[in-house]
Amino acid sequence: MTDMLGSALSGLTAYQRALSTTSHNIANANTDGYSRQTVSLSSRTPEQLGSLTLGSGVQLSSVQRAYDQYAVTQQRSTTASYNQQQTLHALSSRMDNLLSDSEQGLSPALSKFYDSIQAASTDPSSLAARRELLANGSTLAARFQGIDNEFAGINEEINNRISASVNEVNGLSKRIADLNMTISRTVGQGGQPNDLLDQRDAALLELNQIVRVSTLEQKDGSMSVFVGNGQPLVLGSKPNTLQVTTNRFDPTRAEISFAGQGEISGSIEGGSLGGAMAFRDDVLTPARNQLGLLANQMASAFNEQHAQGTDLRGDVGGDFFSIAAIEPQVSRNNTGNATLAVTVSDSFALTGDAYVLRQTDTGWQLRNDVNNQVISLTGDGSAANPLSAQGFSMVVSGNAATNDEFLITPTGLSARSVAVAITDPAKIAAAGNDASAGPGDNRNMLAMAGLESRKILTNGSATLSDGVQAMLGKVAATTRSAQVGAASQGTLLAQATARRDEVSGVNLDEEAANLLRFQQAYQASAQVASVANSLFQTMINAFR
Template sequence: MSLLSQIGYSGVRATQVALTATGQNVANVNTPGFSRLGVEMGSLSGHTALSSGRGVQVNNIRRIADDFVNRQLWRATSHESFTESQQKYVSALETLMASEGSNISGGLDNFYAALSEATSTPDSIALRQQILNEARNLAQRVNSLSNNIETQLNGLRGQREAIIVELNGLTDNLATLNKRITHVEASNGDAKALRDQRDKLVQDLAELADVRVMEAADGSFNVSLANGQPLVAGPTAATVKLTTLANNHQDFSLDFAGTPFPMARDGWGGQLGGLYEAEYNGLRSTQKTISDIAGEIAALFNGVLADGNAYDLDGDSGLALELFTHTPGSISQVLKVNDLEPKDLAFSSAADEPGNNDKLRDLLALKNQKVTLTIGGVSSSVTLNDAYATLLGGIASQSRQGQADVETAASVLKQAQAQRDSISAVNLDEEGVNLMNYQQAYQANLKVITTAGALFDSVLGMF
């Protein structure tokens, strides 16, 4: 009878543990990153061949998680963050370039229209003033577009600085958790909640950069970038530093265990990788192409107005009277209209013919003049209008592809999250069934104990 009671007591203890684990699961149904618990039970063998056994014991309370699935989730998180971070800036750039106030093609059209209107009366001061006004408006469009792109670059650099601060905080926390987990598990303690917290931190880190994770024999995580540079090794965390140079470029360096390492600007993945693509394959390259277009505008129009055969209303040569000044590398003064009076515009091909419009017609002919520019990494022979249209079309195409990539990456991330949740997340219906089953088992084991007691009392009553 004593053995029967022991079997019943072992069942009560085991089902109590199972009920507690189920309660823990239900309590954490909305806890981010929580991995549900599963109780593994094993039968206790008897001492002899004729023994039916000694009941049940809890062999393990398992944290239900799949490392492979978690790694897939982290990579999907990195890729989704990469595409979304890049697309945000490319989409904003497309909107900026297509706006009426920044469209260089529109400014050129207005300038050409003012030139065309003056062909009939090239000595008209009012029409010449209109030409200067439209030239200034064109320069303003160029400079405004360059300035606005620089504003986006400033925002991007500020975002990168904030990300580095967050990344260093995450790696410090990961190193701390590594230390706590190894200490707890070495003393046979419960580190399941700590492991959940660590997995959540890794996913947060994966949003910022593409990381690789290896678990050491002591249970700690070694985290590195995709290129192999270490971020966390056991209880030690690296520190990533960001330096802004005089030209507003930003360089990375990594300090690990007192040893500094240089780091490339690209290859980060995650948000940092998306920011690199947006900066160097979107914003900066577009800003450079706009400056190149401004340079061609200045060279073409100055080439007509400032040669030795062009004369202003006073009959003076326009040799030193350039209309535009282009400043490569400038942000706010990429293209500038020089301080000219309407009478200074050298529209005549003869000093004694102020009404001559030969040079004015040469200016109009520039509308079809092709120049060679590198647009989107490809050298093209295009007109000034087509140059901007090609640039805008490339950005628009990049934006459309980026949006498609964002949607695809979001779908992959959703699937990876669903796969992880199907394994590790709490299912209330399943836990409800477990509660009823464990409750019934608990009551049944109590019945076994009661029966054993009754039998024992009956035996005593026989004496």
């Protein structure tokens, strides 16, 4: 009877825990990231009575969570990809709308400026027509400045996004490290921390919404987390802290580094953070450089042509537009005292790209900062023999140490600084520069109007209008590609989530059936205990 009572009590204990597990599943049916838990029952070690082997009841051997590592990994990966494409599309759409605006875009202002040149050419002595030309020129310059200011504002927003994302990543890294500590302690004591594992998976999924990470499970149950090119974000119970730093050349450009270690911005991908940085590197910076190139070469072309005419007073035309000089940026890591002066030697050879000039053991090296291509240099950097390449010249003063660097963006300040240099309408050089020039002469004005169809960009490769359309087209193409990518990754994410839920999700109908099944087993065990107790009492009474 004691064996009977023991078996009954083991059943009561086992099915009570099974009922607790089922109720736990039901309670968390709508909890994000929760994995359904299942009980595993096994018979207890039987007792040997002579030649007989008698069973001793049931025991709860384990409580496992329904889990598919492949499905979870796929969900994390597609989450990172979807959030990157979604962020890239949202930011690129803003750029696309800004540049293609039919009222505030660059193309309308450029067309009005050309129209006013044509109008002034029909009556070159009219001061009213000349004032209209100056007004439309100022409007065009203001449009360049306004768009560049918008770009600067978006860049500042990206900086804020990076800062907020880094704080979120650090918070999640600490949470994962704390969970690792508790999980490894529980595993070491022989436990199965199912709910803690779900919490850690949820934190990893949230982390992948911000940035793509890879993971490696350790023998003690902890999970190592890596970011970028394999840099450790979490090792066991120790999180590594990310921090926001400034670019070594540009203090207005935020970068990401490990605390006390190197910069990892170039290896960040996936998630909203990866999308923001991809937008900045692949859309914003190239568009801003192209905008500067358009402003620079428009101003250069008009100034060059304007200088070939004479104004109403018979004077040779001066600059029609003004633009800022090139200001090279010094790396904060430089240890030498060298300074760099950069001047434009051929405006129409400029490309709009940025360049890094670096002092090596064998001399100065120039490389394109966009495609990392090494550019051939001539000269030695002295005032008598400047370093020259890509339409600009460089004079080095002072002593440069090995690995000292300078960033050169020849057209970087052009869009924000371009302005009409003439205030007196009589100063517009509409006439030719010869003896036959007079107040009604419009030869130079017609030549300036002809710049609309002249290929002046980058050594005659395209017109200004072509350059504007190329800039718009690239942004539009990126926007469309990101839109398609976001839709595609959204579908894959929905499929991955459904696949994970098929394995780990709670089915309330199934849990209701389990609840009834375990309840009946519990009640039956209770009945067995009652019978065992009754038999025991009968035996006691028989010997009383």
